[in-house]
Amino acid sequence: MRHLLLALPLTLLPLVAANAQSHEHGHEEHASLDKHEHGLAALNVALDGNTLEIQLESPAMNLLGFEHAASSADDQAKVAAARRQLEQPQALFALPIEAQCALREHELRSALFGEHAEPTDDEEPGHSAISAHYQFACAAPAALKTLELGSFFGSFPGTEKLDVQLIGPSGQQGVQLSPGNSRLAF
Ligand SMILES: [Zn+2]
Numbered sequence: 143m144r145h146l147l148l149a150l151p152l153t154l155l156p157l158v159a160a161n162a163q164s165h166e167h168g169h170e171e172h173a174s175l176d177k178h179e180h181g182l183a184a185l186n187v188a189l190d191g192n193t194l195e196i197q198l199e200s201p202a203m204n205l206l207g208f209e210h211a212a213s214s215a216d217d218q219a220k221v222a223a224a225r226r227q228l229e230q231p232q233a234l235f236a237l238p239i240e241a242q243c244a245l246r247e248h249e250l251r252s253a254l255f256g257e258h259a260e261p262t263d264d265e266e267p268g269h270s271a272i273s274a275h276y277q278f279a280c281a282a283p284a285a286l287k288t289l290e291l292g293s294f295f296g297s298f299p300g301t302e303k304l305d306v307q308l309i310g311p312s313g314q315q316g317v318q319l320s321p322g323n324s325r326l327a328f
Contacts, residue, residue: 178269180204181302185319188309189286189328194243194278196235198228202254202270204300209270212254221254224272227297231276234297236290242281249275286310289326291319 183200202209205224212218227234228250237243252272280286295301304319310328317326 178266178271181300183301183304185291185304185306186308187289187306187326189280189283189311190309192280192283194237194280194283194286196231196274196276196278198272198274200272200274200298200301202252202272204302205272205298206254207300209254209268224298225250225255228272228274231274234291234294236293237278237280238285238288240282240285243278243286244280245276246279247275247277251275287328289328290324291326292321292324295321295324 178201180201180203183198183204185199186195186197188195205228206212206217206220208217208220210217212221229248231245231248232243250272251274252270254270254272291304294304299321302320306317306319306326308315308317308326308328312328319326
């Protein structure tokens, strides 16, 4: 897969505070998981011409409720269910229908995804992460004005905050989204 996000000059911008409390810890936040923090995930979104790329980097805890290898049938079922959801990104990211975006490629990575699993770059001892990369072809990208993440937060209630880096027609912006503030504007 050609990774548009890697090809673009991605400078990390300070996040626009989604609410007054989000900066109270005083640390620098940006959309990569160099800091593994349960509840927080990074989302990179890039629109270039007709190509829309979305990349999610998340602690497995946010998506599964655990981070150990899934040995019990119960845990394996949870992993399978999360994979199925992540393989249906249109249901998670609610792209406007008018933009006519079709999923072209997707790639899921995690050490928890079984014997052929490729670990993500973010895994730390005792912790696991999941990364998902999607590429869409949008026939009418000008209609791509918003991305609604409410369904994503609803599907994965362990996710409390999404640090988003967006590169679109109006430049680059950093935004922090939450279940109560789940709409990304291009
Ligand atoms: Zn963890």
